[in-house]
Amino acid sequence: MSMVFDGAGTRTWKRFTPRQRIARFAIYLALVAGIVASARSVEVIPEFLIDAPAQMQDLFKRMWPIAWAHYPRGVHDSLVETLHIATLGTILAVAMALPVGVMAAHNVVPFKPLNYLAKLILVASRSVNSLVWALLFVAIFGPGALAGTLAIAFRSIGFVGKLFGEALEESHRGTIEALEASGAPWRSRFAWGYWPQVEPAFWSIALFRWDINVRESAVLGLVGAGGIGMALDTAMNLFQWDRVAMVLFAIFAVVVIAEIAVTQIRKRIL
Amino acid sequence: MIAPRWGFRLGWVALAAYVAYALARLDFSWPRFVTGLDNGARFIARMIPPRIAQPDSLANGLLESLQIAVLASFIGILIALPIGLLAARNLMPPWVSWPARALIALARSFHPVIVAIVFVKAVGFGAIAGICALVVGSVGFIGKLFAEAIEEISLKQVEAVRATGASFLNVITFGVMPQVFGRFIGFATYQLDSNLRNSTMVGIVGAGGIGGTLFSAFQRFDYDFVAAILLSIIGLIFAGEVLAAWVRGVFLARGKVEEE
Amino acid sequence: MSRLAPEGTPGGGSALAVRGLVKEYVRGKRVLDGIDLEFAPAGLTAVIGPSGTGKSTLLRCVNRLVDPTAGEILFGGRDIARLHGRELREARREIGMVFQEYNLVERLTVMENLLSGRLGYVPAFKAWLRRFPPADIDRAFELLDQVGLAGFANQRADALSGGQRQRVGIARAVMQQPRLLLADEPTSSLDPKTSVEIMELMRNVGREHRLAVIVNMHDVELARRFADRIVGMSLGKVVYDGPPAGLTDPQLRSIYGGESWLA
Numbered sequence: 001m002s003m004v005f006d007g008a009g010t011r012t013w014k015r016f017t018p019r020q021r022i023a024r025f026a027i028y029l030a031l032v033a034g035i036v037a038s039a040r041s042v043e044v045i046p047e048f049l050i051d052a053p054a055q056m057q058d059l060f061k062r063m064w065p066i067a068w069a070h071y072p073r074g075v076h077d078s079l080v081e082t083l084h085i086a087t088l089g090t091i092l093a094v095a096m097a098l099p100v101g102v103m104a105a106h107n108v109v110p111f112k113p114l115n116y117l118a119k120l121i122l123v124a125s126r127s128v129n130s131l132v133w134a135l136l137f138v139a140i141f142g143p144g145a146l147a148g149t150l151a152i153a154f155r156s157i158g159f160v161g162k163l164f165g166e167a168l169e170e171s172h173r174g175t176i177e178a179l180e181a182s183g184a185p186w187r188s189r190f191a192w193g194y195w196p197q198v199e200p201a202f203w204s205i206a207l208f209r210w211d212i213n214v215r216e217s218a219v220l221g222l223v224g225a226g227g228i229g230m231a232l233d234t235a236m237n238l239f240q241w242d243r244v245a246m247v248l249f250a251i252f253a254v255v256v257i258a259e260i261a262v263t264q265i266r267k268r269i270l
Numbered sequence: 271m272i273a274p275r276w277g278f279r280l281g282w283v284a285l286a287a288y289v290a291y292a293l294a295r296l297d298f299s300w301p302r303f304v305t306g307l308d309n310g311a312r313f314i315a316r317m318i319p320p321r322i323a324q325p326d327s328l329a330n331g332l333l334e335s336l337q338i339a340v341l342a343s344f345i346g347i348l349i350a351l352p353i354g355l356l357a358a359r360n361l362m363p364p365w366v367s368w369p370a371r372a373l374i375a376l377a378r379s380f381h382p383v384i385v386a387i388v389f390v391k392a393v394g395f396g397a398i399a400g401i402c403a404l405v406v407g408s409v410g411f412i413g414k415l416f417a418e419a420i421e422e423i424s425l426k427q428v429e430a431v432r433a434t435g436a437s438f439l440n441v442i443t444f445g446v447m448p449q450v451f452g453r454f455i456g457f458a459t460y461q462l463d464s465n466l467r468n469s470t471m472v473g474i475v476g477a478g479g480i481g482g483t484l485f486s487a488f489q490r491f492d493y494d495f496v497a498a499i500l501l502s503i504i505g506l507i508f509a510g511e512v513l514a515a516w517v518r519g520v521f522l523a524r525g526k527v528e529e530e
Numbered sequence: 531m532s533r534l535a536p537e538g539t540p541g542g543g544s545a546l547a548v549r550g551l552v553k554e555y556v557r558g559k560r561v562l563d564g565i566d567l568e569f570a571p572a573g574l575t576a577v578i579g580p581s582g583t584g585k586s587t588l589l590r591c592v593n594r595l596v597d598p599t600a601g602e603i604l605f606g607g608r609d610i611a612r613l614h615g616r617e618l619r620e621a622r623r624e625i626g627m628v629f630q631e632y633n634l635v636e637r638l639t640v641m642e643n644l645l646s647g648r649l650g651y652v653p654a655f656k657a658w659l660r661r662f663p664p665a666d667i668d669r670a671f672e673l674l675d676q677v678g679l680a681g682f683a684n685q686r687a688d689a690l691s692g693g694q695r696q697r698v699g700i701a702r703a704v705m706q707q708p709r710l711l712l713a714d715e716p717t718s719s720l721d722p723k724t725s726v727e728i729m730e731l732m733r734n735v736g737r738e739h740r741l742a743v744i745v746n747m748h749d750v751e752l753a754r755r756f757a758d759r760i761v762g763m764s765l766g767k768v769v770y771d772g773p774p775a776g777l778t779d780p781q782l783r784s785i786y787g788g789e790s791w792l793a
Contacts, residue, residue: 011671013641013683015660023520035344038337042401048394056392084292091289127507128500129471131383132481135488140313141306145296219383223474226296236387252379430633430699433593434706435622435650440657444646448637 063245070246074231079250082227085145086217089152090210097157101164108168108194118161126158130216134225145226152217156209167201168194203269207262214258218251313493320497323487328499331473331480332506338400338469338479339510343462345401346408353409354416361420361446374417378410382468386477397478404465404472411464415457416450423449455521459514466510470503544604545571545710545742546592551601553587561587563766565601571709574733574743576757578750580786584766585746589712592744593625594618605710623650626703626741628732630715632695636688640679640698643687644670647705666705673701676738677731693724697731704735711736713745717752725749729756750782 016024103109104118133154137147176193184192221229228247235243322328356362357370386403393399423446431445473481480499487495546569553562561584569575577585590596592603594610603610610621626647634643648666649657656662674680677697687695696716703711713732717725729745733756736743747753753760754774762770762777762785770781 011667012664013667013670015642020520027517027520031344034340038341042334042337042341042397044398045394045396048396049398052393056388059388059391081296084295088289088292088296091285123508123511124504127467127504129467131471131474132484132500132503135474135485136313139488139493140310141302146298146302146306149296215381219381222383232384248380248384251381251384255379424636426629426631426633427635429595430627430629430702431635431646431649433595433622433625433627434647434702435619435624436646436657437619437649437654439654440649440652443654443658444635444638444642444649448635452637 059241062241065242066245066249067240067242068246070243071250074235074243075228075247075250078221078228078231079254081145082217082221082229083214083254085148085152085220085227086210086213089149089217090156090206090213092149092153093156093209094160094206096153097160097164100157101161102168102190104161104165105168107171107173108190118165122158122161122165124158125154125156126162128155130155131220131223134220134223138224143224143226148217148220148225148227151220151225152213155216156213159212160205160209163205164198164202167198167205171197200269204266207265211258211262215255218254316493317497319494320501321494322498323492323495324483327483328480328502331483331499332502334397335466335469335473335479335481336506338397338404338472339462339466342401342404342408342469343458343465346405346461346465347412347458349405350409350412350416354413355420355442357413357417358420359417360423360425370413371417374410374413376410377406378414380406382407382472383475386472387475390476395476395478400469400472400477400479403477404468407468408461408465411461412457416454419450419453420446452522455518459518463507463510463514466507470506544568546744547602547604548588548592549602549604551588551591551603552599553584553591553596554599560766562591562598562601565766565768567761567768567771569710569742569744571742572736572740573758574736574745574756575759575761576753577744577746577761577763578748578753578785579763581748583763585763586714588763589627589714589744589746592710592712593622593627595627619650623706624709626706626708626711628696628699628703628711628713628716630718632692632699632719634687634695634698634702637686639684639686640674640690641670641683643698644673644702644705647702650706670701670705673704676735677701692720693727696720696724696728700728700731700735704739704741707739708741711741711743713743715746715748717747717749725752726755732756750777 014021100118100121103114104122106112106115109115109118130151133151134147137150137154141147141150171194175197176189179189179193217227217229219229219232221227221231222233224230224233228251232244232247232251235241235247353370353373357367357374359367362370382403385406386399389399389402393402427449428441428445431441436444469479469481470484471479471481473479473483474485476482480503484496484499484503487493487499546567548565548567551562551565552560554560561582563584565584565588577588579585587596591598592605592610594613598611601611605621606624608617608621610618613621635646638646642660645660645662645666648662652662671680671683674683677700679694679697679701682690682694682698687698690698699716711732716732717728720728729752732743732745735741745753745757754777757774760770760772760774760777761768762781764785764787769784770777
């Protein structure tokens with residue numbers, strides 16, 4: 001912010017310093033330019049747009065009534081498989097993310113190259129979407145739940161590791177300094193100094209990621225990685241929209257239940 | 271911390287039991303896994319060195335993904351802000367806040383890929399479907415967090431501004447906005463990153479962006495091109511995160527502001 | 531039990547007249563039980579009484595932060611209790627308020643907090659862009675000097691001490707160019723020395739800008755020292771209304787009840 005005395009001696013007031021103003025203006029300009037450029041070059045086929053409401057109406061008409069009967073045979077097992085994929089994937093991810101997250105925290109591991117390596121792993125992990133990871137693992141391990149579980153796991157490492165690393169970097173120095181002063185080795189410093197502080201955050205992050213993973217696991221089947229996505233894919237390919245609706249509803253229900261479960265668990269533990 | 275040791279141990283045992291059970295249910299078998307590893311090694315060999323087989327396709331795909339992310343974030347934020355404000359229970363009466371909250375919850379319920387499939391059916395293949403799908407996701411995410419941020423503000427500050435005779439808009443501008451702006455920038459930049467990530471993926475179902483390029487490369491077994499595409503995606507998203515961090519730095523001045 | 535301001539205060543006619551004010555938060559339980567008071571256009575009035583006796587409610591009814599159940603509040607020739615929308619906001623512009631917990635917008639700077647006192651006059655778009663009239667900015671700087679915070683214009687409000695924040699609160703209220711200044715326990719969150727400074731500031735500001743000042747407080751000594759007139763409330767009614775000199779121990783007992791705290 002700046003105060004300037006002009007010639008007449010009256011004081012003026014501006015909200016931001018010139019440097020701040022330039023930075024903010026640059027951002028706004030870039031934003032507007034980006035938006036305009038994007039809007040102009042995006043292909044819009046007018047016929048499709050005009051047709052859109054009719055198309056959506058047609059789609060919803062075909063989805064109703066929902067094929068409830070399809071559930072026991074076609075949907076239930078896949079749904080359970082989806083939950084297993086999500087849970088197993090999260091457990092695996094957490095196990096792998098813990099060391100990487102620790103490695104990324106510069107106060108716990110004060111060794112720059114390791115920090116960078118860890119951060120690189122984490123960025124790579126979360127930049128690749130779980131669906132893309134699934135494609136990869138389907139190509140390696142063949143279609144099925146194994147590919148799906150690994151896809152969930154590898155995607156989640158980035159998420160869990162980043163948040164966990166940040167939680168570690170924000171912990172208070174006090175206890176740790178005391179432990180250092182008493183000559184405790186690194187392992188003890190971690191177990192007794194850092195871990196007690198970050199434990200609540202750890203469970204919170206794990207729970208949060210599990211919740212997201214339930215959503216993610218549901219669609220992996222679209223590329224053949226197991227779970228209910230495969231039922232979805234089958235039904236869509238056969239244009240059986242009422243079964244598609246059933247699957248979507250099942251996914252919705254499972255996601256809602258998972259959210260409720262997470263909220264309840266949070267209340268108990270945190 | 272020392273006391274409930276046995277409960278702790280029980281937890282670990284339960285975990286191990288579950289893992290074994292789940293692996294069995296998922297048809298996991300050790301031989302299959304080993305074959306897979308072998309496969310994997312061969313796979314990685316084919317991916318290295320990464321080769322940009324079709325530079326035009328790659329560039330266009332990346333650009334389109336970027337456009338989808340930018341437009342979806344912009345439109346999503348524009349729509350989410352008023353809806354989030356309406357959903358704030360401390361400022362709005364229930365008959366306003368409940369429908370708004372329901373709308374936001376609905377927007378969050380479905381995975382972007384599923385929403386993208388629906389939009390592809392509605393508006394055809396291409397970036398428009400991707401943008402619409404990500405707008406829905408953005409409204410859900412930003413609407414929820416914005417409403418939560420408003421619900422956590424101190425109403426005392428709002429009361430003081432009201433007492434000066436300020437209009438409703440002025441009360442929002444001076445009483446509410448300053449309290450939520452910081453958090454808003456935080457989750458707006460997060461959503462931009464998230465949209466960037468998702469925009470690289472909706473192409474797999476035909477909603478535009480580099481996902482389409484990636485998928486066709488997969489289907490042609492062009493694994494070295496796949497590697498190149500993956501690396502460029504990682505680079506794009508990393509750049510996005512760095513940019514987001516810088517924007518946060520510019521807008522979130524902490525503590526005392528310097529006098530010139 | 532109504533009395534006009536004691537002799538010696540300039541000006542005739544009242545700035546604010548409260549007639550038969552009643553407030554029930556819960557049906558049947560009256561927090562304000564028929565208040566009749568008149569306030570002259572100048573002078574500092576202290577309202578004292580035990581907690582829960584309606585002092586804060588009385589003040590908040592005047593600027594309609596709380597809606598009265600019954601009664602009239604006559605200010606500027608109009609009954610505030612009946613106003614809505616734009617008219618209410620116009621009336622509020624003329625009434626400045628200082629709060630116990632300062633109620634500054636913490637994340638904004640001192641200057642922005644001062645300027646927020648003009649929000650009743652500035653259109654939304656200009657307020658958003660922070661384009662306030664130069665006259666307002668000049669006045670803001672003058673007020674900052676007056677309250678002893680010269681040079682603090684660009685500090686964020688949450689970087690200030692309690693006493694400093696309250697000074698900003700007072701300056702913000704005076705920025706409205708009001709005719710009436712309400713203060714709801716302005717010193718209750720401050721240490722004794724700072725409390726005296728703030729009371730001095732309010733008295734001086736009231737004199738210099740010719741405002742009627744009404745202050746809620748529970749520190750009787752401070753009230754005695756700085757007020758031109760004291761209104762004592764008990765159980766929602768006015769039980770004392772007169773100069774500080776007339777506030778004897780029996781009077782205090784009738785306001786606060788009990789013997790032990792007086793000894």
